[in-house]
Structure formats: C-alpha cells, structure tokens
Amino acid sequence: MSARRPLGVAVFAVVLVVALVAGSAGFALADSDVAAVDDGAAHHPTPDGDADPETSVVENGSVVNANPDSLPPGCEAVRGERRLTVDAGREYAADGDAFGYDLDSVTAPACTRLVVTLVNHDDVRHQWVVDGLPTDTYPGGYVAIEAADRGSVTAAFVTPSEPGTYEGLSTLPQHEQNGMRLPLVVTGDRSSDTATATSDESSGSVPGLGPLLALVALAAATLLAVRR
Amino acid sequence: MADRPTHTATQASPSTPTSLSAPSLTAVSTAALVVLVVASAAVAGVSVAGAGGAGSVAQSAPTDESVCSFDRPAWRAPQLVAGVRVDAERACRPDDPNVVAVSVLGTNDAPDSVVERSGLARDAVVKGADRDGDGDADVVEVTFEALSVNGHDAALSRAVAPGVTPAMWVFAPKTRGIVVPGTPAGDLVRAPSPPLRVEAGDTLRLTVENTHYLPQSLAFPGVDAAVVANGTRVDDLAALDDPVEPGEARTYELTPEEPGTYAYRSSAPGPNAAMGFSGMLVVVPNAAENPVQTLNVGGGKVRHPPEGVDHDAVYDLHYQSIDAGLHEIPQQYDDVRAIAAAVTQTYDATDASPDYFLANGRAFPYTLRESVVATEPNSSYALRVFNAGDETLPLAAHGHDLTTATRNQAQSGGGDPVALAPSERETFILQTAAESESNAGVRLLHDPRTAADTTAGIAPGGSATVVAPRDALGDDGIPDTANVSRYFDAAYYAGDVPTWSHLDDPRLASPPVELHPNQTTTTSDSPSPAPAPAGSATGLPDAVLLLTGLVAGGVLVAAGVAIGRWTK
Numbered sequence: 148m149s150a151r152r153p154l155g156v157a158v159f160a161v162v163l164v165v166a167l168v169a170g171s172a173g174f175a176l177a178d179s180d181v182a183a184v185d186d187g188a189a190h191h192p193t194p195d196g197d198a199d200p201e202t203s204v205v206e207n208g209s210v211v212n213a214n215p216d217s218l219p220p221g222c223e224a225v226r227g228e229r230r231l232t233v234d235a236g237r238e239y240a241a242d243g244d245a246f247g248y249d250l251d252s253v254t255a256p257a258c259t260r261l262v263v264t265l266v267n268h269d270d271v272r273h274q275w276v277v278d279g280l281p282t283d284t285y286p287g288g289y290v291a292i293e294a295a296d297r298g299s300v301t302a303a304f305v306t307p308s309e310p311g312t313y314e315g316l317s318t319l320p321q322h323e324q325n326g327m328r329l330p331l332v333v334t335g336d337r338s339s340d341t342a343t344a345t346s347d348e349s350s351g352s353v354p355g356l357g358p359l360l361a362l363v364a365l366a367a368a369t370l371l372a373v374r375r
Numbered sequence: 376m377a378d379r380p381t382h383t384a385t386q387a388s389p390s391t392p393t394s395l396s397a398p399s400l401t402a403v404s405t406a407a408l409v410v411l412v413v414a415s416a417a418v419a420g421v422s423v424a425g426a427g428g429a430g431s432v433a434q435s436a437p438t439d440e441s442v443c444s445f446d447r448p449a450w451r452a453p454q455l456v457a458g459v460r461v462d463a464e465r466a467c468r469p470d471d472p473n474v475v476a477v478s479v480l481g482t483n484d485a486p487d488s489v490v491e492r493s494g495l496a497r498d499a500v501v502k503g504a505d506r507d508g509d510g511d512a513d514v515v516e517v518t519f520e521a522l523s524v525n526g527h528d529a530a531l532s533r534a535v536a537p538g539v540t541p542a543m544w545v546f547a548p549k550t551r552g553i554v555v556p557g558t559p560a561g562d563l564v565r566a567p568s569p570p571l572r573v574e575a576g577d578t579l580r581l582t583v584e585n586t587h588y589l590p591q592s593l594a595f596p597g598v599d600a601a602v603v604a605n606g607t608r609v610d611d612l613a614a615l616d617d618p619v620e621p622g623e624a625r626t627y628e629l630t631p632e633e634p635g636t637y638a639y640r641s642s643a644p645g646p647n648a649a650m651g652f653s654g655m656l657v658v659v660p661n662a663a664e665n666p667v668q669t670l671n672v673g674g675g676k677v678r679h680p681p682e683g684v685d686h687d688a689v690y691d692l693h694y695q696s697i698d699a700g701l702h703e704i705p706q707q708y709d710d711v712r713a714i715a716a717a718v719t720q721t722y723d724a725t726d727a728s729p730d731y732f733l734a735n736g737r738a739f740p741y742t743l744r745e746s747v748v749a750t751e752p753n754s755s756y757a758l759r760v761f762n763a764g765d766e767t768l769p770l771a772a773h774g775h776d777l778t779t780a781t782r783n784q785a786q787s788g789g790g791d792p793v794a795l796a797p798s799e800r801e802t803f804i805l806q807t808a809a810e811s812e813s814n815a816g817v818r819l820l821h822d823p824r825t826a827a828d829t830t831a832g833i834a835p836g837g838s839a840t841v842v843a844p845r846d847a848l849g850d851d852g853i854p855d856t857a858n859v860s861r862y863f864d865a866a867y868y869a870g871d872v873p874t875w876s877h878l879d880d881p882r883l884a885s886p887p888v889e890l891h892p893n894q895t896t897t898t899s900d901s902p903s904p905a906p907a908p909a910g911s912a913t914g915l916p917d918a919v920l921l922l923t924g925l926v927a928g929g930v931l932v933a934a935g936v937a938i939g940r941w942t943k
Contacts, residue, residue: 202491202552209551237622243710245588245621269622271520271586272496276553291553295496318553320564321526324709325588370937 198286208265208272208300211291212280215260219284221308222258229261233275233329235294235317236268244326246273246317253315254332257308264301267294274317277331281307291318310335440537440863443467443744443851451852457489462678462688465845467744467852470671474563475678478670481512494559496549498582500669507576510664515573516580517669518549521587521619521652524564525702527709530555533565535731536738536830538865541702543736544587544650546639548670563672566736567693567763568639568654570671572681574661575634582626583619588711589718590618593627594642595656596798602629614642634660636759636800645719646701648763649727655693655761655800659684674735675746686804687754692746694795694822694838695736696729696764699831727765732827732837739830740862742840743853748820750844752810758803762795769794770803772842773818777803792823805842817843817854833868 200211218225231253239247246269255261267273276291284305294300307313310333317327445468453463456476464470473493477485481502482495490497496518503514524533525540531554534540546568550560573579585591592614595602602609604627619625631637640653655674659667659681668679674691701724704717731738735746748756758777762768769792770777777793779801795801821828821839830836841854849855866872875883 204487204491204497204551211552237620243712245711270624271584271622272549274553289553293552295498295551318530318555319520319586320522320524320529320531320554321588321705322586324527324529325711370941373941 200285200287200289200291205300205302207298208267208293208295209291210293210300210302212285212287212289212304213302214284214290214305215262215303217284217305219258219281219305219307222305224258225260225305226256226258227260229255229259230264231261232264232266234266234268235273235275235327238268240326246322247326248275248329250329252312252330252332254334255306257306257310257333257335259306260303261306262301262303263292264299265292265294266299267297270297272296272319273327274319274322275329276316276318277304278314278316280304280313281309306331306333309333442740442853442860442863445744445851447471448851457486459679462676462680464676464678465749465848465852466675466747469852470673470675470678471559471562472678473559474670474672475668478668479666479679481515481669491551492559494550494552494561494563496551499548499550502666502669507661509661511574511666513574513576514578514580515669516582517571518582518584519546519568520549520564521546521583521585521591522564523587523705524566526705527707529706531561531564532556533736534741535566535697535733535736536741536836537863537868539731539738539830539868541697541699541731542650542705543697543702544647544652544705546583546652546654548672549584565673566651566733567674567695568651570655570657570674570691570693570759570761571639572657572659572667572669572671572677573631574665574667574681575632575658576630576661578628578630579656580626580628581639582624584624585619585621588621589645589647589715590620590643591647591652592618592625592642593639595627595629595637595639597635597637597800598629598631598656599633600629600631602627604628611642615644618643631656631658634658636761636802638761638763638798638800640798646722646724646727649698649701649724649765650718651695653763655691655759657691657759673745684757685755686757687751689757689759690746690748691735692758692760693735694760694762694764694768695733696766696827697731697733698727699730701727702731729764729766729826730831732764732822732830734838734840739836739839740859742838743859746840747848747852747854748805748840748842749848749852750805750807750842752807752844754807756805756807758805759800760795760803761800762797765797767794767796768799769822769824770820771823772805772820774816775805775807775818775820775842777805779803807844817841817847817856830868833870834874835862836868 201213202209202211203213216225233253234249235246237246239249241247253261263275265273265275272293272295274291274293276289278289280288280290282288284307290302290304292300292302313331313333315329315331316323319327450469450472451464451466454461454472456472457480459476459479461472461475471493473489474495477490477493477495478500482490482497482499483501485493498516498518501516502512503516505511506513521544523529523542523544524531525542529542532540533543543566545564545566547564548569550563552558552560554560554564571579571581581593583591583593593604594609594611594614604625607613609627635658637656637658638653639656641647643652659665660683662682665682667681668677671677671691674693677689677691680686680689701718701722704722705714708714708717734742737745748758750756760768760770771792779793793801793803818841819839820842822837826832827837828834828839843854847854847856853859861867861872861877864872873883873885
C-alpha cells in the first residue's frame with residue numbers, strides 16, 4: 148500500500164498540473180476570442196485599418212468584402228467549395244426574440260470557399276455579418292451580406308486558416324440582441340461537413356472559475372481515491 | 376490545523392520504505408503544495424483581473440472629451456455636390472453634403488458614387504414624375520426604417536449629453552451596409568426622426584419598414600389630406616387592430632395641399648411617440664424648378680432650402696422631453712416580451728416626469744455642435760419648431776424677437792417667450808439687427824423653465840442652444856467667446872463636479888462629506904475630511920478581496936486536509 152503513495156502523489160500532482168494548464172488555456176482561449184472580436188472596434192466591426200472595406204452593390208442588396216479567390220494568411224490554397232443557404236426572418240425568431248436565422252451555427256473547414264445565399268423572408272432588410280476575420284484579406288475584419296428586401300443575395304468568401312468560432316450577426320440595431328446571431332465555426336479538419344445546424348448554443352462563453360475549481364476538486368478526489 | 380500538513384509530511388518521509396523514494400516524495404509533496412499555492416494565486420489573480428476589468432469598463436465612458444472632434448471639416452463649406460447647391464453650415468458637426476445632395480436629387484437620380492458615400496439605401500428617397508411640368512418631381516417615395524438606438528447592450532450608442540444615453544426609438548432613412556458607429560449608415564441612425572420636406576401638391580409615399588421589435592403604425596397629425604395605406608384610407612382605430620408588425624412594411628400615401636409644418640407619429644398603443652417615433656412633415660409652397668431637400672437628417676440647418684424662401688436660412692428644431700424611467704426600460708432586457716410588458720403595462724405614463732430636454736436629439740452642450748443658429752447682420756432666419764414633448768414648450772431667444780405670421784409676439788426689445796402646446800408646430804422668424812447696431816453676442820435660444828435648462832437636474836443642460844453672430848464662432852463652428860470644455864465631461868452630468876470648480880475657489884468646492892443639512896462648520900476646529908481607508912489604495916472593492924481570500928484559503932485548507940489524510 149505504502150509503495151503506491153509516491154505514485155499517488157505523482158498522479159495528484161499531474162492532475163493538478165493538468166487542471167492548471169487546462170484552466171489557463173481556457174482563459175487564454177477566452178482572451179484570444181475577445182481579442183479577435185475586438186479587432187474592429189468595441190464589440191463590432193468598423194471600417195478602419197489600412198484598407199477600406201470593399202462594397203459591391205448587387206441585385207437586392209450589397210456585399211462587403213466579397214472574396215471568392217484571395218487566400219487568407221496561413222492558407223496555401225483554396226481547399227474546396229461549400230455552398231449553403233441561410234434563411235433569415237421573423238418566422239425563425241425564438242419566443243422573446245424579434246428575428247432569427249434558420250441555423251444555430253455554420254460550420255466549415257479552414258481555407259474553404261463558402262458560397263452563401265442569404266434568403267430574406269421579411270419586408271425589411273436582413274444581414275449576415277461575419278466578424279473577426281483576418282484584416283489582411285478582409286479590410287475591417289468582416290464580411291457582410293445584406294439582402295435589402297425580400298429575396299436573396301449570394302456571396303462567396305474564403306474561410307480563414309485559423310480554426311475557431313467567428314461572430315456572425317446582423318448589425319441592425321438590437322437585431323443581434325433580439326435573435327440574429329449565427330456564428331461561423333471554422334474547423335481545422337477538412338473532412339467536416341458544412342452548414343450543420345448544431346443544437347448547442349456555442350455562444351463562445353468565457354470559461355469562469357467553475358472549470359478550474361472543478362479540476363482542483365477532481366484532483367483532490369483522485370488523491371483520496373488513490374489513497375485507498 | 377494549519378501547520379498539520381507540513382508536520383505530517385515531514386513525519387511521513389522517514390517511514391517510506393526506500394531511501395530513493397524519500398526525497399522524491401518530499402519533493403513531490405512540496406511540488407504539490409507549490410502547485411496548490413499557485414492555483415490559489417491564479418484563482419485570486421483571476422478574481423482580481425475580473426474586478427479590475429469591470430472597473431475599467433465602468434470608467435471607460437469618456438470623461439473629458441474634446442469640444443468638437445470631427446474629422447470631416449470640409450463638410451462645413453458651401454459646395455456643389457452632383458450639381459446640387461449645398462449651403463455652408465457653420466457647425467462643428469454639419470450634415471453630410473452627400474446626404475443633402477441625394478435628398479435633393481433622389482437615390483434614383485443621384486450618381487452611384489454619391490449615393491454610396493451617403494450610406495442611403497437605393498429606395499431611401501426615390502423621386503418620380505413631374506406631374507405639373509414645373510421642373511421638379513411631384514411624386515416622392517421615402518423609405519424609413521423603424522429601429523432603436525441606445526438599446527440593450529447596444530453597439531450604436533448615441534449620447535444626448537456627455538455620458539447620457541437614454542434608449543430611443545426612431546424612424547431613420549433606410550440605409551445600406553453595416554449600421555455601426557463610424558459608418559455612413561450608422562451616422563444616419565439617430566434621434567430625432569428626421570424632418571421630411573415636400574412641396575404642396577406632391578404625393579408622398581412613405582414606406583415604414585418595421586425592423587424594430589414591436590408593432591408600429593403611423594398617423595399624420597394636422598394633415599388635411601386623405602392618407603391611404605394598403606389601398607384603404609388610414610383609420611386610427613383600424614391601425615390599433617392591424618399595426619405594422621416586425622419584419623413587415625407598409626406604405627402610406629398622402630398628397631398634402633396646404634403649406635405648413637405638420638407631423639408624423641406612431642399611433643400604436645403605448646408611449647411610442649415619447650420614445651421618439653415622431654417627426655416633422657414640412658410642406659413648402661409649390662415653386663418651379665424646386666427640388667426640395669426631402670430629408671434633413673438630425674434637423675438643424677436646411678442646407679438646400681426650397682425656392683421662394685424669404686429668409687437667409689431655414690432651421691428645423693425638434694424638441695423632445697425624455698422621462699429617464701421610460702427610456703431605460705429597453706436597456707434592461709433583451710427579451711421583446713419583457714420590454715413590451717415593461718413599456719406598456721408596468722410603466723405608467725401618468726407618472727411621467729421629464730429628465731432630459733432635447734433639441735434635435737441633443738442636450739447642451741452637444742447642441743452647440745449641431746444646432747447653433749449662425750447669424751449675419753441684418754438677416755432673417757426661419758425656425759421651424761416642433762414640440763414633440765408632452766408639456767407646453769416656452770421658447771425664448773435672448774436679445775431677439777421670435778415672430779410669426781399668425782401671431783405677433785414682437786415686443787420692443789422684449790424677446791418674450793413664445794409657447795407651443797404639446798405636438799404643436801410653428802414657424803418663427805428671427806431677424807438680426809443691422810451691422811452698425813450689432814452687439815448681440817452669443818445669446819441663448821432656450822426653454823427658460825428651470826428644469827428644461829438642466830439635464831436630469833444638472834445645469835447648464837437641457838435643450839438650450841445659441842444664436843451666434845458669425846464672428847463669434849470658431850473655425851470648428853463652436854462659439855469661441857467662452858471656454859465650455861468643462862461641460863463636455865460625463866462626470867459633470869453625473870453630478871460629480873462642483874458647478875463652480877473651475878473658479879478654483881475653496882469656498883465653492885465640494886462640501887465635507889459629513890456635513891448634513893442644518894449642521895454648521897467652524898473654520899477654526901473643523902476636522903479635516905477623514906483620510907481614505909488604506910484598503911482602498913489597491914483600487915479593489917473590499918468584497919472582492921474578502922471573497923478572493925476565502926476562496927484561496929478554502930482551497931489551501933482542502934488541499935492540506937487531503938494531503939494530511941493521505942499521509943496518515
């Protein structure tokens with residue numbers, strides 16, 4: 148029994164270290180998320196930076212920073228093309244919201260051309276703005292697809308090389324707060340599918356003290372278990 | 376209890392079977408303890424960082440902003456944009472000449488580049504047929520979006536005074552592109568709902584796209600013309616039954632024949648007009664070759680005044696009064712049902728009392744940036760005034776008379792206030808003296824009620840602006856006869872700055888904290904104010920320190936107990 152004590156201590160220490168690393172990694176991740184979001188201004192994109200965002204007026208709306216070809220930093224080639232349709236309108240609003248999208252999130256591999264058709268089911272305009280993108284390729288750090296009236300607008304852009312969750316929303320006042328949130332999840336895995344509607348609310352919540360304390364408690368529990 | 380872990384740990388090391396493992400065990404135990412301490416410190420550090428972050432966010436509101444700060448000074452000059460004459464506007468923040476030009480030509484006739492710079496949508500202002508053949512369009516289609524500013528967690532924050540950001544609901548011309556601060560579209564979304572101008576006899580088709588979260592509907596008080604929507608004449612009761620719901624649009628068509636100043640306002644149940652869903656509808660006399668500036672975003676000077684105006688300039692002045700209790704409701708919830716219930720059921724409009732008084736969506740000192748009436752000697756100015764508030768609006772221009780065609784208020788050297796009933800509109804004429812007699816200086820144009828000269832009780836504030844001779848304005852359009860920079864400070868309107876602190880007179884500084892009404896202080900032996908507690912030097916709330924200590928202590932004790940039990 149006593150011969151296992153050093154082993155137990157070692158396990159305990161390892162678990163603790165893992166807890167610390169995981170905890171700090173969690174915070175670091177949260178920090179990088181915030182930094183990505185803060186890339187524009189405050190909490191939302193603004194057209195500042197070296198280049199001006201490029202607006203193209205199209206039938207029934209406009210697109211900012213459409214980019215079917217240019218490679219974002221870190222991409223060696225456009226790895227493929229995915230097409231998806233995003234439906235937007237009041238009919239997709241949850242209770243207590245005003246508007247909504249039909250999807251909860253959009254998942255796509257890195258460095259992939261995403262051809263998005265935004266379908267507006269209302270008589271007011273709707274947008275899907277993806278923020279936090281690399282500003283070298285996307286001046287201001289965002290792509291904006293706007294359907295000015297009922298109908299659709301299609302635009303293409305290349306997903307960044309960096310996996311992660313990119314904020315997606317409508318910038319019309321209170322639209323984001325009232326239901327129009329559709330994050331873009333970029334995966335490093337080429338085989339993952341596009342436009343999967345995930346049920347979880349991957350709102351990029353910041354890990355709090357909870358996970359860290361839980362891991363510490365887990366370490367203590369492991370220690371006690373090993374003792375027996 | 377506290378020293379027990381180390382005690383038992385040192386005792387445990389001799390009892391280990393091999394000498395090899397003894398030092399390693401001690402080392403590992405020590406390492407574990409160190410790790411625990413580090414973990415606790417990390418927890419404490421996170422708490423500290425969290426508290427620090429919250430504090431910095433709370434203090435991130437601009438505390439000492441510059442008086443003007445505007446990066447488009449070229450907008451102030453008189454200019455020709457796409458062939459449209461745009462008059463000078465000697466204000467710190469003038470209207471965008473691109474928006475003025477597009478409002479004159481229409482989004483359908485203005486060059487694409489000008490429309491794109493303006494931020495207006497393609498269907499914001501569409502000018503149609505010239506029915507009477509007098510060289511200007513007589514059918515005007517305007518698209519408004521119903522939306523909100525300063526809402527819950529809003530990106531688009533529009534302060535009406537330094538640090539004062541009541542939620543407001545507004546009609547804004549339909550824009551294109553992302554609606555965030557610093558974009559053309561973002562700049563067009565603001566209070567008040569914009570003054571609309573048409574010629575007498577023009578057909579106005581006003582489309583409201585409801586991109587707000589509550590149902591809306593429109594009425595046109597004072598307009599003596601049929602209003603048709605959805606093919607039927609607008610009926611105020613039917614509007615209650617069939618409002619424009621979120622996501623819907625409705626076009627209101629009317630052909631006002633009588634020149635005058637009218638209004639458009641929400642007729643949906645609840646305090647919608649008080650929240651900001653109301654604006655001026657100006658009908659000017661029909662004239663040849665008279666394409667009018669359909670939109671005057673933000674009110675203020677009309678930079679392309681209509682033909683046949685007998686005045687040197689025309690100003691639109693939209694007065695609002697704001698009950699802070701109502702206007703903070705939309706900031707408290709992101710649930711539409713909760714806002715609807717709080718605004719229409721919990722909030723009692725019969726208990727309303729205004730806290731903020733606004734002219735063109737701003738209170739002093741921000742009115743100095745946008746709504747200064749810049750005058751030349753021996754000139755006359757037309758002020759189109761709309762009282763959108765719920766109380767009678769007295770209006771006085773110090774040193775000037777405000778006269779009207781319909782009521783003669785002129786008194787020799789009097790300048791008595793004129794009064795507008797709630798919802799009343801009126802055009803006032805302000806005449807300046809000839810140059811030789813000009814000694815007017817910068818004079819207040821204000822609502823002289825005590826409350827209306829304040830912002831939530833802090834003076835100077837409220838809807839006051841000024842009438843300023845041209846030579847009293849700096850290059851940035853701000854009157855330069857006094858230093859008003861101290862009022863561009865959120866702390867001042869938070870009530871944190873003594874009114875006369877700039878006089879640097881200790882007799883007018885903040886009173887001692889312990890001084891209560893009816894108490895007296897003597898100069899000889901009054902105790903100096905208590906020094907701040909030492910703990911506050913760290914800048915952390917005591918509660919955070921206590922909580923952090925408890926958490927860290929708990930973790931250490933738990934670890935100690937665990938190690939102690941294990942080594943038994």
